[in-house]
Amino acid sequence: MSELRAHELSVRLGGNTIVENISLGVRPGEFLAVVGPSGAGKSTLLGALSGELREESGQVKLDDRALHRWRLDALARRRALLPQSPALTFPFPVIDVVLMGRQPLNEGRVSRVDEVIARDCLRLVGIEHLAERAYTTLSGGERQRVHFARVLAQVGPERDDARYLLLDEPTSQLDVAHAFSALRVAREFCELGVGVICVLHDLNLAARFADTIALMARGQLQAIGAPHHVLTTDLLATHFGVDADIVDHPRTGALQVVVLGDRLSFDDHTATEATPC
Amino acid sequence: MSAAIPHSPEVGTAPSARASDRARRRRAALVGLSGVLALVGLLSLGAGAVAIAPGEVWAALMSLIFGSTSADAMHLAVVGSIRAPRVLFGALVGATLGVSGAALQGIFRNPLADPGLIGVSSGASLGVACAMMLGGSLTGFVAGAMIPAAGFVGGLIATMIVYRLATRGGRTDVATMLLAGIAINAFCGAGLGLLIYASSDTELRDFTLWTLGSLTTASWKTLMLATPVALIAIGLLLSQQRQLNAMLLGESEAYHLGIDANRVKKRVVALSALAVGASVGFSGMIGFVGLVVPHLLRLAGGADHRLVLPGSALLGAALLVGADALARTVAAPAELPIGVITSLIGAPFFLWLLTRQLRGVR
Numbered sequence: 245m246s247e248l249r250a251h252e253l254s255v256r257l258g259g260n261t262i263v264e265n266i267s268l269g270v271r272p273g274e275f276l277a278v279v280g281p282s283g284a285g286k287s288t289l290l291g292a293l294s295g296e297l298r299e300e301s302g303q304v305k306l307d308d309r310a311l312h313r314w315r316l317d318a319l320a321r322r323r324a325l326l327p328q329s330p331a332l333t334f335p336f337p338v339i340d341v342v343l344m345g346r347q348p349l350n351e352g353r354v355s356r357v358d359e360v361i362a363r364d365c366l367r368l369v370g371i372e373h374l375a376e377r378a379y380t381t382l383s384g385g386e387r388q389r390v391h392f393a394r395v396l397a398q399v400g401p402e403r404d405d406a407r408y409l410l411l412d413e414p415t416s417q418l419d420v421a422h423a424f425s426a427l428r429v430a431r432e433f434c435e436l437g438v439g440v441i442c443v444l445h446d447l448n449l450a451a452r453f454a455d456t457i458a459l460m461a462r463g464q465l466q467a468i469g470a471p472h473h474v475l476t477t478d479l480l481a482t483h484f485g486v487d488a489d490i491v492d493h494p495r496t497g498a499l500q501v502v503v504l505g506d507r508l509s510f511d512d513h514t515a516t517e518a519t520p521c
Numbered sequence: 522m523s524a525a526i527p528h529s530p531e532v533g534t535a536p537s538a539r540a541s542d543r544a545r546r547r548r549a550a551l552v553g554l555s556g557v558l559a560l561v562g563l564l565s566l567g568a569g570a571v572a573i574a575p576g577e578v579w580a581a582l583m584s585l586i587f588g589s590t591s592a593d594a595m596h597l598a599v600v601g602s603i604r605a606p607r608v609l610f611g612a613l614v615g616a617t618l619g620v621s622g623a624a625l626q627g628i629f630r631n632p633l634a635d636p637g638l639i640g641v642s643s644g645a646s647l648g649v650a651c652a653m654m655l656g657g658s659l660t661g662f663v664a665g666a667m668i669p670a671a672g673f674v675g676g677l678i679a680t681m682i683v684y685r686l687a688t689r690g691g692r693t694d695v696a697t698m699l700l701a702g703i704a705i706n707a708f709c710g711a712g713l714g715l716l717i718y719a720s721s722d723t724e725l726r727d728f729t730l731w732t733l734g735s736l737t738t739a740s741w742k743t744l745m746l747a748t749p750v751a752l753i754a755i756g757l758l759l760s761q762q763r764q765l766n767a768m769l770l771g772e773s774e775a776y777h778l779g780i781d782a783n784r785v786k787k788r789v790v791a792l793s794a795l796a797v798g799a800s801v802g803f804s805g806m807i808g809f810v811g812l813v814v815p816h817l818l819r820l821a822g823g824a825d826h827r828l829v830l831p832g833s834a835l836l837g838a839a840l841l842v843g844a845d846a847l848a849r850t851v852a853a854p855a856e857l858p859i860g861v862i863t864s865l866i867g868a869p870f871f872l873w874l875l876t877r878q879l880r881g882v883r
Contacts, residue, residue: 291773294776294777295776296773296776296777315779316776316779316780316781317779318779319779320777320778320779320780321779323777324777325773325777327771327773327774327777330770330771330774331630331770331771331772331774332769332770332771332774333630333769334630334632334769334819334824335819335823335824336769336823336824336825337543337823340543340825341770344766344767344770344778345778347763347767347778347779348778348779351763352762352763354541354544356541378823398778
């Protein structure tokens with residue numbers, strides 16, 4: 245069975261070890277959220293899982309074959325990555341940006357099916373009305389959704405082979421409604437047999453949509469498992485430095501993280517507890 | 522965002538396949554530009570110290586190609602042995618400058634990139650200067666071939682140095698590359714200064730004229746030398762449309778779309794050095810074509826390289842052929858250097874584009 249998996253993966257960038265000895269993986273139909281404080285190495289992990297960053301030691305395998313032994317074009321048909329801050333500064337029509345996601349599948353010859361799928365993907369992220377607009381005239385949140393549509397088109401809702409969607413903070417520029425729907429769409433692709441790995445800052449969204457949560461800090465994997473296993477008061481205190489209550493939401497059934505205080509108030513709080521007067 | 526994900530798209534319900542419409546529009550634009558090039562070419566064949574009416578030009582062309590004898594003998598001689606190779610050569614130089622400018626702007630994701638920026642042009646001119654100063658005693662074919670060869674070698678060496686400096690661990694940093702280009706340009710400028718300082722008056726005049734750019738060296742012989750190299754380089758650059766489009770998204774994004782960005786960069790830089798080095802060697806420095814032409818196309822038709830690359834080749838060719846006609850007529854019977862014309866028109870035009878863009882008009 246298909247699998248995208250890191251084995252004891254370490255990545256060095258500019259002389260520093262950014263990712264250290266991490267093993268994790270997803271299969272088609274699984275949703276893995278990667279959470280952790282800023283600078284934990286989450287994006288670097290995603291870069292290594294996509295094959296863009298080479299490992300220092302350990303390896304990343306897709307279907308039991310090391311990523312660097314895949315041809316780039318074959319790899320592009322099996323996984324897509326949504327970057328955190330795309331660099332496009334030229335005025336392409338939005339629909340053409342989304343159609344670029346189809347390049348690995350159609351080798352540059354855009355078919356009617358490609359166009360229909362590109363428009364479907366724009367509809368899924370709620371911006372089908374912007375299809376003919378120039379990309380450069382869009383807001384940050386709209387641009388992020390254009391690229392989300394592009395990677396959805398690359399993964400292909402119409403396909404049924406094993407493929408993977410890597411999302412680097414897909415909701416960083418989205419309002420609460422669009423953030424929710426972006427993750428809902430990712431989850432729906434997951435149900436269609438796409439393996440999803442998603443770096444997230446919003447712990448509640450992670451708890452709501454992911455099967456598995458990986459908690460990274462200082463380049464290392466600190467915990468991995470079901471949301472209730474990873475989102476605990478202890479782990480959040482240790483790695484995020486927050487005092488948090490974890491509750492089951494009465495209507496969604498998902499875990500809800502309620503932050504009560506940050507590191508400073510938390511320290512005060514423990515200090516007063518230690519020395520009652 | 523409430524719609525369910527479609528499993529198998531119904532092709533019949535396509536909201537009109539607009540991708541094919543855009544492809545049709547691109548083709549129409551390219552056909553139109555080819556028409557403009559043909560028209561400018563015809564007019565340019567008639568322009569110059571001896572003015573020839575378009576009908577006569579047509580008759581001379583027909584007799585050149587089909588061997589009919591209806592044309593005036595003097596017109597035939599002027600068109601056949603002087604102007605036809607010159608127009609063809611102008612088109613070739615314009616096409617190489619346009620297409621390399623467009624491709625370099627693509628890999629640098631910077632609409633201000635130009636063959637001049639990464640050292641191609643200054644390296645080529647240093648090469649040519651060396652050839653002129655050191656090989657002054659050579660004559661005939663050897664001398665004719667040596668100058669462009671020196672231009673190409675100089676351009677390639679300068680570009681290779683810039684490229685090496687900017688590449689660490691298989692990755693090329695665009696900002697470093699542009700900065701290294703500035704340094705190499707300064708170095709080549711200093712080399713040129715030394716050579717000029719040491720040169721005789723005739724060498725100095727030859728070289729100064731060359732730096733101003735001119736198509737006067739054009740002949741069937743120069744065409745034979747330059748055409749194969751330039752056409753191959755242009756053809757290979759044109760084949761990079763899809764890769765260059767993806768690279769506009771960013772290098773990682775191109776990687777994730779299955780495109781080896783570093784390989785594309787290497788290819789484009791080498792091909793531009795080849796095309797520009799060879800043509801600059803024959804024609805001298807001709808500024809602003811590589812910069813302005815792709816810009817104009819983007820302004821009119823968007824950033825898609827499926828339009829910008831072939832369009833820049835055609836428009837660059839048309840512009841240079843037109844500028845050459847102007848160079849031959851404004852001061853007739855004398856001739857202005859074409860590089861002066863392109864910079865004279867190109868620089869203010871480019872400033873106008875720039876201020877327009879700064880004001881946010883698109």
